[in-house]
Structures are given as C-alpha cells and as structure tokens.
Amino acid sequence: MxxxxxxxxxxxxxxxxxxxxxxxxxxxxxxxxxxxxxxxxxxxxxxxxxxxxxxxxxxxxxxxxxxxxxxxxxxxxxxxxxxxxxxxxxxxxxxxxxxxxxxxxxAKNVQSGYVSDANVEISILGPQDALVEKLSTNINLIRHRYHSERLSIENKIIGKLSQTNVAIAYDQSIADDSVITDVKKKLSEIDVDILQSAGQLHQLLTNKKWSLFPTLLITERPDRIVKNISEGKVVIIFETSPFALIIPSVFFDFFSSMDDIYQLPGVGRFLSFLRYMGVFIATLLPGFYVAVASYNPEIFRVQLALSIAGSRATVPYPSYLEILFMLFMMEFLIEASIRLPKTVGSAATTVGGLILGQAATEAGLVSNIMIIIVAAVAIANFVIPINAMGFAIRVVKYPILLISTLFGLTGLAISFIGLVLYLANQRSFGTSYFRFFEIDKPPNKKNKESTTS
Amino acid sequence: MGINRYLYYLIFLNMIINVVVLVPNILINDRFNGALMAMLVSIPISLTLIYFFGKAIARFPGMGLPEILKDHLPKWGHHSTLFLFGVMWYLIGLIPLLVFVSIIKDYINQDNDRLLIISVLLILLVFCCRLNSKTLLYGMEVLLVINVPLVLFLIAKLLINKEMNWDAILEIGTHFFGIPSLQSIAAATFMFTGYTNMVIFQRIFEGKFKFKHIWMIGVLGLLFLLTSFFIPIGYQGTDGVANYMLPWLVTADSIRIEFFVVERVLYLFIFVYISIGLIGTIIFWHIALDLLKNIFPEKSRDKSSWAILILFSAVAMTLEIFLNEYDRYDFTSAWLIVRLFGELLLVLIMSYAARKKALK
Structure with a gap:
C-alpha cells in the first residue's frame, strides 16, 4: 500500500x-x-x-x-x-x-562566490547580483528568486559551430502560449554558425534589416528577469553571455529601471518622468536648435533670441554645421571612452573635455549656447537605463536633425510625427510595442482558462 | 475605458481639428444669422445619426464598410458607394492639409515655396497612411495625450485673459434666434462626425467597440463648438472677426506667455494643431485609401494603392496651385454641405445593410 x-x-x-x-x-x-x-x-x-x-x-x-x-x-x-x-x-x-x-x-547550492555585481544596469537599492557567463549559474540565480513549480526551463542548442546552450524560462500558467510556440519556432529556425551574445540573438529573432529600436529587452539583472517572468513573459538565458532576452517587451519597459520599484512611489514616478524628459531632449533638442537659430529666431522671447544670436556672432558657418561638429566630437568622445582600456580612458576624457569645453568656444568655432545644448543632449541620453535603447536614441537624433535642417520647424514637427508612427508600427512578438496605456493586454492563459470554463 | 477609448479618440480628434477645417470661419460668417441656432440644431441631428450608426454597425463585428457593402449591395452599387465615400474621406483630409500649407507658408517657413512645403507634408502622409490601422490608432493616442493638455491650456489661457471681451460674446448671444443656414448646420455637424471613421476601424479589435455615453459626445461637442466660435469673437470683436481668413491664428497671436521660453502662444498653437491635424489627415486618407482600393480586384490592390496615393498627391498639388484662399473657403463650405448629405447616406446604407442582415 x-x-x-x-x-x-x-x-x-x-x-x-x-x-x-x-x-x-x-x-x-x-x-x-x-x-x-x-x-x-x-x-x-x-x-x-x-x-x-x-x-x-x-x-x-x-x-x-x-x-x-x-x-x-x-x-x-x-x-x-x-x-x-x-x-x-x-x-x-x-x-x-x-x-x-x-x-x-x-542539498542547496546557492551560488554567490563567482556571481559578480551588475555593472551595466546599476541599481542603488536593489539586489546587486548580475548574470554570469554560465548557464547553470544563471538558472540557479533565477530559481532562487522564483520558487514555483510553474517556472519551466527548457534547453535548446543554437549555432552549428558554437553549439551554444540556451534556456527558455517562463511561468507555465501565465505566459502566453502563442508567444512560447512562436519563440520556440523561431529559435529552431535560426541558421547561424556562431551565437555568442543576446544582442545577436535579438537580431536573429526580429529579422529586420534596418531596425533601429530594440524590441526585445536585454538585461543582466536576475531581479528584472524574475519580475518579467512573473508578468508572463518569456526569458532566454545563455551559456556564454551574461545577458538575457526578455520577450515580448514594449517601448516603456526600456525606460523603467528596477529602482523605480525599490524606491518610494513618489520618487519612482519622478525618476521615470525624468527619463521621458531626457528622451525628448536627447532626440528633439538638436533639431529644435537648428530650426530656431536658422529659420525662426522670432519664436523665442527677444532677450533669448538676442543672446543666442550674440553668442553665435563669432561662428563662421551655419548652425547645422556647428551642431554636427559638436555632436560628432561628443560621439567620438563617448565611443573612445567606452572602448579604450581603463588606464588610457581618463586621458581621452581629459583631452576631449578640454577641447569641447573651452577651446572650441574661445577659438570662435562654436557658440557657448551650443556647448550647453550638446552637453544637455549627451547627459539626457545617459539617463536611459537600458543600454540598447540609449544607443537607439543616440542614433535617432540625426535623422531628426537632418529633416529639421532642411525644413525648419515644419521638419521638426513632421519628423516627430513620423517617429511616433514608426514606433507605433513596431511589434514585439505580436505585442504592440508603443502604446500609451496598456490596459487592454492580450488575455493571458490564466484569464483565458477562467473565461472559457 | 478599455478598447472603447479609441472610438472616443476618433470622435475627439474631429472636435479638435475643426479649427483647421474652417468650421469657425463658416459659423462666424453667419454669426448674426442663426449660427448659434445652427449649433443647437446640429446636436440632435448628429446624436440621432450616431445612435442609428452605432446600432447598425454593432451588427457587423470585425467588418469594415467594404466587406459590409460587398455582402449586401449589388456590385455597381457597392463600387459606386465605395468611390463616393472614398472621395469624401480624401477631401476631409485634404482641407486641413491645404490650410496647413498656408499656415506654414505665412508663419513658419516664409522663404520656402508652397509646393515644396506641400511635397514635404505629402511624403509623410503617403508613407504613413499605408500603415496598419492599429498602428495609426496607437500613434494617434500618443499624439493626443501629448497635445490635448496643451490645447486645454491654450483655451484656458485665452478664457482667463483680461483682453477677452465678454460684451462682444453677449452681443452675439442676442442674435440667438435666427433661421440657421444649411451651410452653418453642415459646419456645426462636422464636430460630431468622428464616429464615421469606424467604417474601417471597426475591423480591428474584433469589433469590440460599443457606442455608449452618446450624450457625453453631445456635451463635449457643444463645448468645443462654443469655444471655437466665441473665443475669436471675444478677441477680435463682433465685426473685426470677419476680417481674417484664419481668425483662430490671429486670436492665438493676441496673447503672450510672459514667463516661458516661447513667448508667442501662436507658435505653440501651430505646433499643437500641426501634429493633431496631420495625424487626422493621415487617418482620413488611410480610410479613403482603404475604401478606394477595395474597388479593385484583390490581386492588384497593392499596386493600385500606390496609384491611388500618387493620384491623391497630384490632386492635392493641383488644388494647392489653383485655389487661392477665397476659393478654398468656398470649396470647403460647399464640401461640408455635401459631407452632411454623405453622412446621412452612410447611415441610411448602414441601417439598410443591418436590416437586411437581421432579416436573413
């Protein structure tokens, strides 16, 4: 018995x-x-x-x-x-x-010895652990934050030569079935020799030649992964990369940091408001400056228009060249400080800071106000918590700048509408990527069961 | 709120863009002869139409006008109705476009040629109105959420300003009893016609839209009508207001925001209206395109939609070259009357189809 x-x-x-x-x-x-x-x-x-x-x-x-x-x-x-x-x-x-x-x-095995701190997505009050380049450790990190039998983890091998081990993790009872089957189908269709990073898999999954905005969130934080799994999303974890992919993701996910939850609600709201302000400044300000300085200085109040004109008095070329010159210097500086070895990096920033800050203005190559604008754009861009989105925003200001240079404020308005519609046209595994209120989420499995029974 | 909010957005969009479809001009022209009465009359007319339209379309969940007509009308009737409504929707989008070109030429890009301005706008429109219907609704939502607070701010700013002459408004109020002209009724009913866009948008979200709270549409429409009619009168005076082609622009230019970087309210106004108005035009042309391309056989639809868009642009450019501002006004007021009858016809056809389906 x-x-x-x-x-x-x-x-x-x-x-x-x-x-x-x-x-x-x-x-x-x-x-x-x-x-x-x-x-x-x-x-x-x-x-x-x-x-x-x-x-x-x-x-x-x-x-x-x-x-x-x-x-x-x-x-x-x-x-x-x-x-x-x-x-x-x-x-x-x-x-x-x-x-x-x-x-x-x-026979518990808590891995903490070789788990390092997060250094791409930093949180102040949250857990400090980050994923590592070992699949079993990553699964361990997730399992220890999500003690439920509904968490299912399936293995797959991708890459003809690299044979990369990949795990698909989701909560069986709330993840959307259609997304799961879609992800599995796309993963098995992938034909690639070497797979080494989450970003590469993102491209293989979305399969668009000219996509600019990330439609799948790449993260290194186990706490973010667990939060997303509990919201019914599918997560792909890697053997060789300390980053995971979250499927599907929407535009606004890329502007939320885990600290928004860990901070008090008022503070969290303020922080996310700051980020959206940052996006507006980082994308529209260069175009706005050129349109106003070259086409319609009259829209500013007189004192401001005069002070802009005054500070541009020594600059020998039109405003779009001025801003392009400074923006490119800034991009070089950022790129250089990312890629350089740490020992040389500080030298690059010192030299760059000197040129950008003082010498260019004194030589009469750029105006003082220009420096402030470029600095504001750069800083506002750094506010975006997810790196992939930060890079996208960095790129997107250039088309807007180009159209504004050609057609002034009209161009700025048109490119803004175009950008909004471009974003609204993106889909992330069937989920609408860019919508303001997410009240009507597609019914997930739990809801479906309760409505059919 | 749910999915139904998109229906209200579409209705709301029409209420906001009335300024650039010259509705206030037509009403102001009739300010001594029953414009107020026309506004009042337009509410029951529109609400009845909305009621019957809502009832009829509820019978066709997830279906657009082309599919409904295909099932319930003979082929010639189906094609000619699609053509008629396609042209109507094209013109709804065209009028704000022409108005924008002259606003941009007069106030923002004085150095650019009109044709250059309209070409730039057309490039945006042609690419955007081919997008997916859902995409357009999401985009519209974002643009409305960004811009509507600014619209409300502008209206509030205009209303509390000391320069506003309430006596002029009261004076117009004394001309309340008058026999309204067809023209002003047609102009006033335009405020409420956002619901007709459902002929295409009914397709998405499996037709889960419901026409609820119709009285709210009436109240909101009346408020917008009153503001867009009375505020220019309060600023330009009972007689002076008729001197302007676009009284709202002059009105917006008569106030200042003293403590902001952009001092002249006019520019804020132009920006808000360009972004709302252009998304409106995109949506109207999206519907026009969808209606017209359904006339063609299924195989050649992709090619024909490009042909239709080229035709759209060519007609827009031709009209931009040949119409001056007075012609544009006459054209618009004539078109608004045609539109009123078109709306009646649409509701009749929809009710007919619904009835036929119910009898089956």
Missing amino acids: FAKKVTESKKWLENKLKNSSDVKNDSISTTNFKVSVMYISSICKSDTIYQYIINPAFKTDTLSDYETYLRSFPGCTEPKDNQEALDKMLTGSVVIFLKSKLFVFE
Missing part, C-alpha cells in the same frame, strides 16, 4: 515539473535494494548528492539501514504531503524515493 503511494507521489512530481529540463530523475540500484532520487540539478550541489546520498547506498546492506542512515541527517525529513516535497525540491532539496517512504534531503 505504501509502495503505491510512493509511486503516485513520484508521478505527481514528474507531472508538475515536466517542462523543466534541469530536473534529474535517477534511480540507484545496488545489489540489495533500489532507490530513486529526483532533484533540480541547477540548484542542488551535485557533490553533496554523490557523497551523502548515492555513495552510502552502495555501502549499506539493507534498505532499513539506509533509511536509518538518512534519518540521522538534520536536513533530511519526511514531507507531510506531495506539495511540501515539491516546495522543498524547488528550494534545492533532493527527494529520495525508498520502497515505501520518501524523504527530502537538503
């Missing part, structure tokens, strides 16, 4: 975790008896399992001896019911099925 109960429990557990590829289900047969163990390999220490569970099995003679041996461990208990066994398993325990009993044996 007890034996039957044990096999039932085993089946129940298997069924609950059937979508997770990191669940191990082994049986140990010694000459005298047979036991089987079940555990989630990504959060258990395999050494512990070999040393304290598998090895002793071969050293004991009878099943009852083995049972007494197991009972002697403080971390080994008999679960009340199946649910408790499952919960323990999800927090890093091994379930041991004896003939008529089952035990849970704690």
Whole structure:
C-alpha cells in the first residue's frame, strides 16, 4: 500500500515539473535494494548528492539501514504531503524515493562566490547580483528568486559551430502560449554558425534589416528577469553571455529601471518622468536648435533670441554645421571612452573635455549656447537605463536633425510625427510595442482558462 | 475605458481639428444669422445619426464598410458607394492639409515655396497612411495625450485673459434666434462626425467597440463648438472677426506667455494643431485609401494603392496651385454641405445593410 503511494507521489512530481529540463530523475540500484532520487540539478550541489546520498547506498546492506542512515541527517525529513516535497525540491532539496517512504534531503547550492555585481544596469537599492557567463549559474540565480513549480526551463542548442546552450524560462500558467510556440519556432529556425551574445540573438529573432529600436529587452539583472517572468513573459538565458532576452517587451519597459520599484512611489514616478524628459531632449533638442537659430529666431522671447544670436556672432558657418561638429566630437568622445582600456580612458576624457569645453568656444568655432545644448543632449541620453535603447536614441537624433535642417520647424514637427508612427508600427512578438496605456493586454492563459470554463 | 477609448479618440480628434477645417470661419460668417441656432440644431441631428450608426454597425463585428457593402449591395452599387465615400474621406483630409500649407507658408517657413512645403507634408502622409490601422490608432493616442493638455491650456489661457471681451460674446448671444443656414448646420455637424471613421476601424479589435455615453459626445461637442466660435469673437470683436481668413491664428497671436521660453502662444498653437491635424489627415486618407482600393480586384490592390496615393498627391498639388484662399473657403463650405448629405447616406446604407442582415 505504501509502495503505491510512493509511486503516485513520484508521478505527481514528474507531472508538475515536466517542462523543466534541469530536473534529474535517477534511480540507484545496488545489489540489495533500489532507490530513486529526483532533484533540480541547477540548484542542488551535485557533490553533496554523490557523497551523502548515492555513495552510502552502495555501502549499506539493507534498505532499513539506509533509511536509518538518512534519518540521522538534520536536513533530511519526511514531507507531510506531495506539495511540501515539491516546495522543498524547488528550494534545492533532493527527494529520495525508498520502497515505501520518501524523504527530502537538503542539498542547496546557492551560488554567490563567482556571481559578480551588475555593472551595466546599476541599481542603488536593489539586489546587486548580475548574470554570469554560465548557464547553470544563471538558472540557479533565477530559481532562487522564483520558487514555483510553474517556472519551466527548457534547453535548446543554437549555432552549428558554437553549439551554444540556451534556456527558455517562463511561468507555465501565465505566459502566453502563442508567444512560447512562436519563440520556440523561431529559435529552431535560426541558421547561424556562431551565437555568442543576446544582442545577436535579438537580431536573429526580429529579422529586420534596418531596425533601429530594440524590441526585445536585454538585461543582466536576475531581479528584472524574475519580475518579467512573473508578468508572463518569456526569458532566454545563455551559456556564454551574461545577458538575457526578455520577450515580448514594449517601448516603456526600456525606460523603467528596477529602482523605480525599490524606491518610494513618489520618487519612482519622478525618476521615470525624468527619463521621458531626457528622451525628448536627447532626440528633439538638436533639431529644435537648428530650426530656431536658422529659420525662426522670432519664436523665442527677444532677450533669448538676442543672446543666442550674440553668442553665435563669432561662428563662421551655419548652425547645422556647428551642431554636427559638436555632436560628432561628443560621439567620438563617448565611443573612445567606452572602448579604450581603463588606464588610457581618463586621458581621452581629459583631452576631449578640454577641447569641447573651452577651446572650441574661445577659438570662435562654436557658440557657448551650443556647448550647453550638446552637453544637455549627451547627459539626457545617459539617463536611459537600458543600454540598447540609449544607443537607439543616440542614433535617432540625426535623422531628426537632418529633416529639421532642411525644413525648419515644419521638419521638426513632421519628423516627430513620423517617429511616433514608426514606433507605433513596431511589434514585439505580436505585442504592440508603443502604446500609451496598456490596459487592454492580450488575455493571458490564466484569464483565458477562467473565461472559457 | 478599455478598447472603447479609441472610438472616443476618433470622435475627439474631429472636435479638435475643426479649427483647421474652417468650421469657425463658416459659423462666424453667419454669426448674426442663426449660427448659434445652427449649433443647437446640429446636436440632435448628429446624436440621432450616431445612435442609428452605432446600432447598425454593432451588427457587423470585425467588418469594415467594404466587406459590409460587398455582402449586401449589388456590385455597381457597392463600387459606386465605395468611390463616393472614398472621395469624401480624401477631401476631409485634404482641407486641413491645404490650410496647413498656408499656415506654414505665412508663419513658419516664409522663404520656402508652397509646393515644396506641400511635397514635404505629402511624403509623410503617403508613407504613413499605408500603415496598419492599429498602428495609426496607437500613434494617434500618443499624439493626443501629448497635445490635448496643451490645447486645454491654450483655451484656458485665452478664457482667463483680461483682453477677452465678454460684451462682444453677449452681443452675439442676442442674435440667438435666427433661421440657421444649411451651410452653418453642415459646419456645426462636422464636430460630431468622428464616429464615421469606424467604417474601417471597426475591423480591428474584433469589433469590440460599443457606442455608449452618446450624450457625453453631445456635451463635449457643444463645448468645443462654443469655444471655437466665441473665443475669436471675444478677441477680435463682433465685426473685426470677419476680417481674417484664419481668425483662430490671429486670436492665438493676441496673447503672450510672459514667463516661458516661447513667448508667442501662436507658435505653440501651430505646433499643437500641426501634429493633431496631420495625424487626422493621415487617418482620413488611410480610410479613403482603404475604401478606394477595395474597388479593385484583390490581386492588384497593392499596386493600385500606390496609384491611388500618387493620384491623391497630384490632386492635392493641383488644388494647392489653383485655389487661392477665397476659393478654398468656398470649396470647403460647399464640401461640408455635401459631407452632411454623405453622412446621412452612410447611415441610411448602414441601417439598410443591418436590416437586411437581421432579416436573413
């Protein structure tokens, strides 16, 4: 009778975790008896399992001896019911099925030793861990923040030569089925030799030649991944890259930092307001400056128009050249300080800062106000928390500048409308990318079930 | 709010862009002969039309006008109706476009040629009105959310300004009892016609739109009518207001924001109206394009839509060359009357089709 109960429990557990590829289900047969163990390999220490569970099995003679041996461990208990066994398993325990009993044996593996701090997406009050370049560690980081049997992790191998291990993680009960099947289909269709980074996979998944804005969010923060999984999104984690892809993502995701949640609500709102201000400044200000200075100085109040004209008095060329010159200097400076080795980097910024700050104005090549504008554009661009979006915004100001140079304020208005519609036309795995209110989300699985039943 | 908000956005869009479709000009021309009465009369007319249209279209969830007509009208009737309405929607978009060209020429880009200005606008329109219907609704939402607070700010600023002459408004109020002309009724009903855009947008979101709170549309429409009629009168006087081709621009230019970088309200006004008006034109032409290309057989639709867009641009440019501002005014007021009857016809056809479907 007890034996039957044990096999039932085993089946129940298997069924609950059937979508997770990191669940191990082994049986140990010694000459005298047979036991089987079940555990989630990504959060258990395999050494512990070999040393304290598998090895002793071969050293004991009878099943009852083995049972007494197991009972002697403080971390080994008999679960009340199946649910408790499952919960323990999800927090890093091994379930041991004896003939008529089952035990849970704690073999937790918390990886903290070689997990480094986040250095691309920095948070002040949030957790500091970042993903690493090892898939099992990454899954471990996620599992330790999401203790639920609904989290399923499936493995895939992409890249003919690189054979990169990729895991798809999602919450079975709330993730959208159509997105999951779509992601799996697209992943299996990918034909590439080497896959090394999340950004590369983003391109392979979206498959657009001239896309400018990222439509899938790339992140290195396990807390952001877990938050998105709990909102029903699908996450792709890599073996060789410390970044994960979140599918689908919308425009506004790229402007939320995890600190918005960790800070008090008033502060969080203010921070996200700052970012949207930053986007407006970073995209429109250069175009606006050229349109106003060259076409319609009358729209400013007189004092301001005069002071702009006064500061431009020594500049020998039209305003668009002036701003292009400064913007390119700024871009060079940013690029140089990113790519240079850290020891040389400080030299580059000093030299660049000198030229941009003082010498160019004194030589009469650019106006003082121009410097302020370029600085404002650069700083406003840095406010965007997700790097990929920051780069997109960096690029997008140039087309706007070009159209504004040609057609003045009309050009600015037209390019703004064009930009809004371009963004509204993007889709991220079937989800509308750019919409102001997200009240009418597509019904996810949970809602669907409740409405059909 | 849900999905239904897009329906209200479409209605709201028409109420805001009335200024650039010369509705206030026509009403102001009739200010001593029943313009106020025309506004009052327009509300029951429009609300009845909305009611019947809403009832009829609810029978066709997820279907646009071309599909509805195809099922319920003979082929010649189907094609000629699509053509008629296609041209109508094209003209709804064309009038603000022509008005914008003259605003831009007069106030922003004085050095540029009119044809250059209209070509730039046309490039944007041609590329954007081929976009997906959902995209346009999302884009419209963003532009409205950015601009409507500015519109409300401008109206509030105009209303609380000391220069506003309330006596002039009261004076016009004494001319309340008059027999309204057809022209001013047609102009006033334009405010409420945003709902007709559903002939295409009904397709998306599986037709989950519902025509609810119709009285609210009436109240809002009346408020917008009153502001867009009375504010220019309050600033330019009962007689002076008729001297301007675009009384609202002069009105916007008569106030200042003393403590802001852009001092002249006029420029803020132009910007707000260019972005709202252009998205309006894009939406109207999107509908016109969709209606017209459905006349052609399914295979050649992609090619024919380009041909239609080239034709759209060519006609717009020709009209820009040949119409002066007076012609444009006459053209608009004649077109608004045709539009009123077109709207009646549309509601009749829709009710007919709905009835036919119900009997089946």
